[in-house]
Amino acid sequence: MESNNNSNVTSQNNGHNYTDYDYSIETYVMTCVIISIGLPLTLAAIYSLYSQVQNNSVAPIFIINLLISDIIQFCYMIVLVAKPDWKIYEIFCYIYYYSVLASVGFMVCVALERYLGIAWPLWYHVRRTIKISLVVCVVVWTLPFVYVLPLYFSVKFEISETIFAVFLLVPFPLLIFFLGGIFKSLFAAISVSSDEKRRIVGILVLVLLIYTLVFLPTIIWYLVEDASDNHTFNNLTFILLRFSPLADLILYVFMRKGAIDKLLASLCCCRMDSDDNSRSSV
Numbered sequence: 001m002e003s004n005n006n007s008n009v010t011s012q013n014n015g016h017n018y019t020d021y022d023y024s025i026e027t028y029v030m031t032c033v034i035i036s037i038g039l040p041l042t043l044a045a046i047y048s049l050y051s052q053v054q055n056n057s058v059a060p061i062f063i064i065n066l067l068i069s070d071i072i073q074f075c076y077m078i079v080l081v082a083k084p085d086w087k088i089y090e091i092f093c094y095i096y097y098y099s100v101l102a103s104v105g106f107m108v109c110v111a112l113e114r115y116l117g118i119a120w121p122l123w124y125h126v127r128r129t130i131k132i133s134l135v136v137c138v139v140v141w142t143l144p145f146v147y148v149l150p151l152y153f154s155v156k157f158e159i160s161e162t163i164f165a166v167f168l169l170v171p172f173p174l175l176i177f178f179l180g181g182i183f184k185s186l187f188a189a190i191s192v193s194s195d196e197k198r199r200i201v202g203i204l205v206l207v208l209l210i211y212t213l214v215f216l217p218t219i220i221w222y223l224v225e226d227a228s229d230n231h232t233f234n235n236l237t238f239i240l241l242r243f244s245p246l247a248d249l250i251l252y253v254f255m256r257k258g259a260i261d262k263l264l265a266s267l268c269c270c271r272m273d274s275d276d277n278s279r280s281s282v
Contacts, residue, residue: 030239031077038245039074042067045252061133062113063255065140066106070245072099077242094152098144101167103244104215105140108171110251111207114200115178119185143167165222168215175208203254210247214240 046067049060076096079088116124147167151160182204186197217237 024235027235027239028081031081031242034242034246035074035077035081038070038249041249042070042074042245045249046071049252060255061130061137062106062109063252065137066103066110066248067252069099069103069106070248072096073103073242073245094148097151097164098148100241100244101144101147101164102141103248104167104171104211105143106137107207107211107248107251108174109136109140111175111178111204114203115181118197118200119181161222165219168219168222171211175204175211179204179208199254203251206251206254210244210251214244214247217241 046064049064049067073096076092076099079092084092113124113128116128144167147160147163150163182201186201217233217240221233221237
């Protein structure tokens with residue numbers, strides 16, 4: 001946590017020590033760069049996706065909510081670089097970690113939606129309605145309160161740490177399961193075009209890669225007792241976590257059809273026949 005000067009100052013609040021690692025020059029400059037690049041691009045992406053939402057178009061709804069959670073994170077970063085007093089910062093800190101957990105939930109929703117489209121295509125096409133996806137969104141926005149409310153009401157901090165670590169750990173086996181299920185069901189999904197298959201695999205691989213690079217250091221920070229004593233590791237953890245909104249923009253690019261399909265066709269580890277008519281003749 002930050003203090004109002006440039007030194008590492010420890011503040012006492014609710015029985016827990018909050019230490020400032022964020023006012024190093026590198027972290028401050030990197031945060032400003034992330035805001036200046038990510039905020040306008042995220043707003044443009046939300047507008048573009050919102051214009052594409054039609055009946056039974058489920059995926060854009062999850063991505064839009066994911067990007068909205070990123071906007072909340074950008075708001076926290078703006079307040080952070082403004083160097084507010086402790087009380088204002090504390091409020092935005094609760095909001096920030098709430099939005100981080102919400103973004104994790106929507107990343108899982110995106111991966112789940114792609115998995116169902118391949119592994120259970122008939123069930124997915126029947127069930128993928130806007131109403132169901134909106135209900136899922138409400139659940140995802142509600143779950144982070146399980147972490148934020150105990151922290152806000154001064155419940156023992158170790159309990160909040162455990163809850164946060166669980167929130168970040170649970171998606172890992174789920175994402176691996178979704179990716180494994182995709183590879184298992186990939187060639188049996190005749191109704192899905194080859195380009196769409198490549199895009200789905202690319203999105204799931206990208207989600208798992210982003211999750212590993214961005215959130216794994218945070219998980220280590222919470223679970224490994226001596227990790228928080230390393231000043232360099234603390235700075236790295238904070239910076240990587242703030243790169244999460246920019247990583248979500250890459251997901252948005254992969255969700256769009258177009259030139260990215262050529263890249264996926266050349267990089268995808270599963271080589272598929274681009275002519276789906278030849279598959280039906282086998």
